[in-house]
Amino acid sequence: xxxxxxxxxxxxxxxxxxxxxxxxxxxxxxxxxxxxxxxxxxxxxxxxxxxxxxxxxxxxxxxxxxxxxxxxxxxxxxxxxxxxxxxxxxxxxxxxxxxxxxxxxxxxxxxxx
Amino acid sequence: xxxxxxxxxxxxxxxxxxxxxxxxxxxxxxxxxxxxxxxxxxxxxxxxxxxxxxxxxxxxxxxxxxxxxxxxxxxxxxxxxxxxxxxxxxxxxxxxxxxxxxxxxxxxxxxxx
Numbered sequence: 001x002x003x004x005x006x007x008x009x010x011x012x013x014x015x016x017x018x019x020x021x022x023x024x025x026x027x028x029x030x031x032x033x034x035x036x037x038x039x040x041x042x043x044x045x046x047x048x049x050x051x052x053x054x055x056x057x058x059x060x061x062x063x064x065x066x067x068x069x070x071x072x073x074x075x076x077x078x079x080x081x082x083x084x085x086x087x088x089x090x091x092x093x094x095x096x097x098x099x100x101x102x103x104x105x106x107x108x109x110x111x112x113x
Numbered sequence: 114x115x116x117x118x119x120x121x122x123x124x125x126x127x128x129x130x131x132x133x134x135x136x137x138x139x140x141x142x143x144x145x146x147x148x149x150x151x152x153x154x155x156x157x158x159x160x161x162x163x164x165x166x167x168x169x170x171x172x173x174x175x176x177x178x179x180x181x182x183x184x185x186x187x188x189x190x191x192x193x194x195x196x197x198x199x200x201x202x203x204x205x206x207x208x209x210x211x212x213x214x215x216x217x218x219x220x221x222x223x224x225x226x
Contacts, residue, residue: 034214043119043206043217044157089156099210100147103156 003027004092006104014112017051019077019097021107023090026071030092032099035064038106047088055111080111115211119218126197126225134192134221136207143189143209148180151204151220158165163190197225 006023013019023033030070031052034094036044050057050064050073057064077084115208116139125130135190136146144165161182163169169182179201181193194201207218 022200032214036217041122041204041220041222043117043208043220045217046214048213068138100159100162101157101208102159105156106154108154 003102004090004104006090006107008107009105010108010110011082012110012112015051015080015082017111019075019080019084019109021075021088021090022072023074023092023104024070024072027092027094027102028071029053029096030102031095032093033064033066033073034053034091034093034101035062036089036091037084038089043091077109079091080109082111082113085109085111091100115139115143115209115213115216117207117209117216117218119207119221121221122219123222124224126223127200128225131195132195132197132223134194134205134207134223135192136192136209136218138188138209141209141211143190143211144187145210146184146190147208147210147215148182148190148192149206149208151206153204157206160192163181196224197223199225201225 034049035047038044048059048062061078068075088107091101093101118137119225146163148160159173161169161171163182163184165184171177184190
């Protein structure tokens with residue numbers, strides 16, 4: 001059972017455009033929702049994270065929108081740059097489950113110059 | 114946030130041999146470390162949770178005798194792939210959770226020939 005579903009699997013966006021990645025979860029016990037960026041051959045790096053008591057969080061060009069009732073959250077990358085080309089993973093965890101991260105399937109983003 | 118150093122970054126070994134991967138927490142006392150496996154173009158799969166001074170907790174379907182985990186100190190966790198076979202070839206990543214969230218190592222590309 002996939003607890004965190006991520007879409008799309010891949011995304012091509014022009015430089016300066018907006019990249020939007022969506023995730024949906026099933027477990028209502030999840031209380032921490034991070035997004036990670038991963039370049040080929042490297043470990044994931046935390047981009048931004050949100051807790052369910054907040055509906056939106058912005059850090060620079062990255063924004064998380066969170067809809068608790070719909071059990072969905074999304075990542076918006078504004079003014080996308082070629083250097084943003086990477087794989088992005090959403091994830092979720094809960095204290096009740098020992099804070100173990102459950103990852104979405106990933107989205108490969110290609111930003112064309 | 115926490116800094117995690119993972120070594121080696123790449124290793125090639127012969128079938129039947131064992132390989133040890135090290136994960137060090139450089140500026141943080143990590144009582145818990147997480148070990149993930151990632152197949153090409155796939156998401157991260159949690160293999161096990163290592164706990165300092167006690168036995169690791171393995172996820173369902175992960176062979177504890179094949180993937181030996183040791184967490185003897187607050188700064189070092191190791192994963193040993195025993196009697197490696199070509200199907201063990203994968204990208205292995207460690208992670209720890211600090212005040213700023215989860216930090217991941219840079220990963221180890223294991224190729225078993």
